[in-house]
Amino acid sequence: MMSIDKWLALGQTAAELGLVNALTVLSLFLSYSMLNVCDLSTDGCFTLGAAVGALVAIAGFPWLSLPAAMLAGVVSGFVTATLQTRMGVQSLLAGIVVKTALYSVNMALTGNKATLSMNKVPTVFSMAKTALKDTPLAGQSTLIVMLVIVALAAWFLCAFLKTKLGLAIRATGSNADMVRSSSINPTFTTTVGLCVSNAFTALSGCLMAQQQKNFEINMGSGMVTVALASLLIGGVFVAKHRPVPLRALGAVLGAILFRIVYALALRFNMPAFMLKAVSSVIVVLAISGPYLRSQLPLILRRWKYSREGRDA
């Protein structure tokens, strides 16, 4: 049996990773749940944020790395949005095209290096650790940094969605006709929505790289599915008709819960490479579950019909 301390440490690591992922989940909460766009550029944008953040941190500006990564995310989101709103590229394809191009962009940024180590440079986490040294919270510095950042991000998102612009973004995902008849251009709202959401994704990637003290060119691979799985888990606890702040909280909790369950599965000897398969299965179950449930009576009837023959 593991000691309580070890379980706590396991939980803390899972919560830290969950909070880092929560930023990508909040990003998808905006693009997928609110704007009704499945933004497949997420994987590339996550890595882009990680690359930009790592470069700025290595250059000696760890705090500047966060806004720098977010700015890169805004640019990436702007390109994805422009492709789908002004250039006639289908929404899913626009995301895939941008993700593919971002691989080259990321490689170019890092000077054709697939990894960047941040072992010897200060990161936001190492600086927080130094700042909290000799206090009782020293062991929780990473968790505290992440809690503050995620709380700020969630607060910003909720406040943003209550503004007229935020309402217009939500309406764009719900009924674009109505947005137009309210004299608002859906092209504009889609663009702003994707810029903001990709800023969150890039910030998430930036913090992930700094937390691992390592940038790796494939670190964003499959991120969209992992985040979507977390988002849908959150949706189980907070239904769609609930107020937006509760749903955002649900998204964050979903991300943490996902990581905790995953950490437990690893403890019980699930190989680490299973993460993505598990995420995929969760996404499929969450999306097709309600559909299959609605089909179940019909399936049962047909089964009965074929067993008992026409007269039944």
Next chain:
Amino acid sequence: MLELRNVCKTFHAGTPDEKRALIDVSLQVADGDFISIIGANGAGKSTLFNAICGSFFVDSGSILLDGKNVTMTPEHQRARVIGRLFQDPMRGSAPDMSIEENLALAAGIGGWLSRVSASDRKAFRERLSLLGMGLEDRMRQPVGLLSGGQRQALTLLMATYQVPKILLLDEHTAALDPGTAEKVLALTRQIVSEHRITCLMITHNMQSALDLGNRTLMMDQGQIIYDVTGEERAGLTIGDLTEKFRQLSGKTLDNDRMLLRK
């Protein structure tokens, strides 16, 4: 107020599916007019509305609104002065958002970063209570929970919250049950007359085409074939209208929806 000059629109030009939806349509609408529009399915009534709203750009001709040429103005910009209701009550509001949030967008008050204030909420309440449907007590509920009639009444309120220069009604009561349809129609008349909004209304109900407003247009195959107002209109019966249609188009007006409502 509104003027269409030789407007043409052809869909799928140059293919076997080619459809000349509007053929050289010219129309002058005076300030304060309430015009009813009738015609068989596919006559071009909704296409005429789409052209006015800017859902597409017309192939030729021009559209003037309040003396301004809006032929090439995008739809969302024209929406500032045009309100529109569709037959489908679901089209006018966002189902996932609350009544209050829908109204906030339609009201168009404040800048991009403004939020719904207590005074906005009070104004919404007052306007909602005028509908007499109890919606003022359900402002936080998602619009998706409302019935078709309630949603159409809400859409009417949204479309006229900022008083439009012109209101386009595309069979906006046709999908509602008779009682609700009557109520929504009464609300429409009340709001239109109160704010003196210029109004165009497509209907399949011949009686209300004659009862409502001061002018009636009949459309067929992308053209306005009959335009009647004043004394001539006052003396018209449904029988006269169907006879007129037969004379002008060489067909009988045998749309079963119209027959049912004679």
